[in-house]
């Protein structure tokens with residue numbers, strides 16, 4: 536038996552070159568604020584957290600998180616690390632409950648759950664490495680030959696630029712595409728027209744035989760969404776993602792009764808949080824993010840519940856922890872895929888920290904049956920562009 540000897544958390548601050556995104560590349564929750572300063576700051580992030588859990592035999596499991604890394608690091612170092620050190624990584628379900636219940640007074644959602652997620656993902660990587668099996672084989676095994684993915688970028692910009700990007704993605708073999716809205720309630724009818732113009736422009740390129748997903752990243756409100764939905768119907772979106780604030784579960788449920796499926800969940804936490812969404816009928820597609828929702832242990836339980844509700848799970852973000860769950864889940868039809876790209880919004884940063892993430896080919900990607908664990912390692916290929924805080 537191997538026991539956990541240490542938990543090492545590191546914050547990776549990207550200091551290298553970045554591509555400046557368009558000013559209105561996506562609506563977001565802070566759009567309603569009077570003084571917004573940098574309007575896109577709450578969407579953009581150039582930091583990541585790695586969490587390496589090492590056993591007494593020297594095996595290292597790698598977890599990670601992307602939300603508020605410096606605060607999550609403090610939570611791991613001061614609270615959570617001590618709860619798993621000395622324990623058997625194969626007791627991961629017990630360790631999850633231990634971390635969750637012993638910090639319940641202040642943990643539960645947000646930073647606490649992100650810290651649990653990072654450690655839990657590392658535990659699964661560890662278990663896979665010790666067992667000599669890829670993580671998806673520990674989760675039920677291969678449910679599909681390859682994982683179909685959807686191309687997730689198409690930030691709002693000039694329609695011609697979005698069309699060019701869609702053409703390129705189409706030429707790469709993608710068959711599903713997610714685009715972002717740049718305009719919300721403060722932009723009035725004129726903004727609505729701009730939004731619709733862009734949906735039409737992308738549809739024109741990808742046709743109606745491919746999937747189109749629409750993303751508002753909580754930058755709309757109920758009134759605006761109710762007015763937009765009928766106008767969007769003719770474009771046959773596969774879903775409209777996060778139209779309103781993540782906490783407005785009743786709002787989601789109301790919208791989701793309409794003809795356009797509503798998706799969400801990337802800002803929800805834990806089994807009970809996701810169960811609430813499912814019971815309320817708030818989403819037609821559940822999109823938890825494994826490195827926020829409570830790691831692979833929580834995600835695996837949520838997958839079972841969502842399957843019972845017949846709500847497909849398509850986790851937020853690319854990344855290996857999501858891919859392994861998707862490979863093992865019969866109720867996980869598709870994975871989000873951020874194309875490999877120069878550092879721009881931050882979504883793509885994991886390609887610069889880790890090695891081993893698969894690249895999509897012709898609209899799908901593959902996991903290796905013979906690589907134990909998650910199949911990623913931390914690379915020093917871009918290390919000169921990071922300031923690392925131990």
Ligand SMILES: [Mg+2]
Nearest residue numbers: 750776777801
């Ligand atoms: Mg999203």
